[in-house]
Amino acid sequence: MLQGFVLLLLFQFVGEGLSAWFDLPMPGNVIGMALLLLALICGWVKLEWLQEAADLLLRYMAMFFVPAGVGVMLYFDLISREWLPIIAGTVISTFVVMAVTGWTMKYLDQQEESKE
Amino acid sequence: MNELLSSPLFGITLTLIAFRSAEWLYQRTRFILFNPVAVAIISIILLLKSCDIPYADYNNGGRMILFLLGPAVVALAVPLYQRRDQILKRKLPILLGIVAGAVSSIISAAGIAWLLGGSHKVVLSLVPKSVTTPIAIGITEKIGGIVSLTAALVVLTGCLGAICGPEFCRLIGVRSKAAMGLAVGTAAHGIGTARMLGEDRFSGAIAGLAIGLNGLATTLIVPFLWLFLG
Known part of the structure; x- marks a missing residue:
């Protein structure tokens, strides 16, 4: 080990x-x-x-991110000042990226499979 | 007492207890909102705030836990190596999926914040939110965003992807292990990857690959987009 x-x-x-x-x-x-x-x-x-x-x-990789996440507490003021654009931008964009990436790969995988 | 709270022992023990309890809660309930990382983070913040313990005291131990993230990222080479044939066979879908994700991340994050009236610096700080922390900070510095805001949003994005990434993928019809891993890794970097490793090792390996490649893609695309939009 x-x-x-x-x-x-x-x-x-x-x-x-x-x-x-x-x-x-x-x-x-x-x-x-x-x-x-x-x-x-x-x-x-x-x-x-x-x-x-x-x-x-x-x-245990997930656990190693916990201290960095706790660090968010230092920036509550910063985030709360413009919370709507910050939170909406972050949350919606995260779902957009998952959909775009997931669909792109799914589509290209199907293309390659139909070629084979 | 204060000396004890600022010794690394406090931060390390607290993190281990919080994470183990959060993991136990998740294993018991299987309720997606009880994601172990998110629950551990929130419970530690609540405890520090309510007992008036400064973050710096906690972080004396916290940074030692965070240190282990370095070798853990290097260790992602192991599942990648074990599945190298499957990955090489699909290199084009993987690369294009990541590039599409990187472009859509930059445009949607900055675009939505701008439309909702975010100030210039805040909009810029959102640009690298799907990229792993060290790369994201470098990008924000270069384009003139607020570094600490980016650092916080990267964690937020990661938790969101870890909490509901796989569920969201199934909902929109993305069901293959490779595509799910790629989607969650591209959107939610290391925290999303940690969740995918728990779901399936192959998904986790692909997600790990996406951390590095999305970081690279975003780094290269941002200056290019600036030429167009600026």
């Missing part, structure tokens, strides 16, 4: 380093995810080295 955590942190470290060094718009952890995927596909890293650690972190 520990070696899995070491690997995950190392990949995050390299990702953060690249993000800072080249001033990339992508956060280091997302770059780390891409690098780890590449390493797994190329066979440089074996899945069993980190499966246990990865499964544990993914199982």
Whole structure:
């Protein structure tokens, strides 16, 4: 389990380093995810080295967002000043994105299936 | 007592208790409004407010929990690797779905806020609301929005997608695991992905992929749209 955590942190470290060094718009952890995927596909890293650690972190991923969410309490005043455009924009747009993305993929999947 | 409240022990213990209780409540009731992340956040806010404990005290422990998000995002490579064949086979629908989602997110969020009379800075702060926090903050800084407002709205968007994303997808006829994962991941980034991981590992993997790609797409599209609209 520990070696899995070491690997995950190392990949995050390299990702953060690249993000800072080249001033990339992508956060280091997302770059780390891409690098780890590449390493797994190329066979440089074996899945069993980190499966246990990865499964544990993914199982509790939702919880890691809780402190950031509690931070919303600092901005209640800011939000309440223009609450209607802020809340309506955020809520409606979230449903719009799910519908547009979901329908686009559904439509293209059907196109590809009918080709096959 | 004050020293104890500002030690990391307080924030960590409180977060674990709140999340475990919220998870228990959700497992017992299966009621979608009792999403564990949302319930844990609201109960901690209520407790801090009612006991007059500053957020900074809580966050001494909170930031240690948040730290684990970094390696957890890296760990999303594992379900992606396990399902790589299915993903590669559908790379075009996945990419186009994300780009369509990114464009519709920018236009609908900013457009609705503008129509309802939101001030210029507020409208700009809504632009990256479907993008994962670190990328969203970078975008808001660049276009001149309010960074802290964006950070709050990103969490709000994530909770909304996590609470009713899969249910909404079924309602509008999006039923495949891949399309649901992509829709919720594109709209509601990591918090939506965490919910999808609980539903199905493949959906979760696709949602995880969408976090990174939507961040990239939005980063690239925003300056482009500005040329047109500005």
